[in-house]
Amino acid sequence: MTPGARIQAAVEILDRWLDGEAAEKALTGWARRSRFAGSKDRAAIRDHVFDAIRCKRSYAALGGAMTGRGLMIGLVRAQEIEVSELFSGQGHAPEPLSDAEMAAGEAPQGAAALDLPDWLEPIWRDSLDERAEAAALAQRSRAPVMLRANLRKTDLDQARTALSGEGIETRPVEISDTALLVETGARKVALSQAFQTGLVELQDGASQAVVDALPLTDGMRVLDYCAGGGGKTLAMAGRADARFYAHDVNEGRLRDLPDRAARAGVEVTLLPAGDVQGDFDLVLCDAPCSGSGSWRRAPDGKWRLSAGQLQHLTELQRDILDQAAGLVAANGVLAYATCSLLADENDNQIAAFLARHPGWTETQLQHWLPGPQGDGFFLSCLIRADSDATIDRNFSG
Ligand SMILES: C[S@@+](CC[C@H](N)C(=O)[O-])C[C@H]1O[C@@H](n2cnc3c(N)ncnc32)[C@H](O)[C@@H]1O
Known part of the structure; x- marks a missing residue:
């Protein structure tokens, strides 16, 4: 043509x-x-x-x-x-x-120049202050193709060499020590031996950085409460020798996880939807959200989102946080993540949780802005207030 x-x-x-x-x-x-x-x-x-x-x-x-x-x-x-x-x-x-x-x-002009819907522009500006325009403009370009080296099977250098042998050139990037940015050959990744044998997974850089930031140690019982396809479950399992459990309200989303886990050489136990009990040392809620941090990958979402849907999402996130808090062991950690840039889904959601649950406190807060190494993401880690806590506030991207 x-x-x-x-x-x-x-x-x-x-x-x-x-x-x-x-x-x-x-x-x-x-x-x-x-x-x-x-x-x-x-x-x-x-x-x-x-x-x-x-x-x-x-x-x-x-x-x-x-x-x-x-x-x-x-x-x-x-x-x-x-x-x-x-x-x-x-x-x-x-x-x-x-x-x-x-x-x-x-x-x-105005919101059109930022490629945002009119109703969203003031919310976007309130959420991001001086970062608002750069974050909106970042969503106008294609997302980088990024891989995660699976430390269970390889290290970054070996993974790069294996990929290069199959015509896929990559380079390490600072956002995560497991992340590789694909420079050439992106369309060959899915059929490559390196991918098929579990040396690498396709995963955005900020998703990897969220996992890096979790207080994850060997021997923990870890629940991925909103596991979806299991991208973060597998990234966690690549990092620590812990027991991993995956749950999702929509069990169909977990369908491919057993095969992916086998390929990655890790074990993950799937839990039935809505029937999770027990005390976990770490509960990750990678909650359903507007996706506003990753709209360059799924740009339809930017134009489909409405004020009513945003409200519905914040209510869903509130319920998920409340349910998940009940699954955290006495000295455990509740980690809440979204790929959103909107304060109502992030900082405001956590502030409301802390107001409803005065027995909890935040130990860690991190925002990633969309950029050349990854999407926009948010992470907050919460513990019960009678544990020792240090606050770590950070902006990246
Ligand atoms: C952002 S996605 C998770 C992505 C996944 N963690 C990954 O890294 O590939 C959010 C997931 O939350 C699930 N979800 C929605 N409502 C839920 C609920 N009440 N309890 C548990 N999971 C829920 C959705 O089905 C969806 O798979």
């Missing part, structure tokens, strides 16, 4: 997305109808579509219309490519711009 034909394909997929179809579904549907497209074409079209979703408001402003075509005109203008090169009408490329389209388009 020509570069212009790829743009036309993105226009069609974005029109479906704007009509309410999920982006992944629109992409798969297009690929099924377009058997002529090769893997490079599909990858390039996917990049166009996700770039446009991340930057929906600013591209629509630049392109002069909130349509698939308007978004792609905006993308081409934002990237300072000569529009007529791609909108040529030749070889399945989109038709040349009309006079009206040539005249339309303006620099985005």
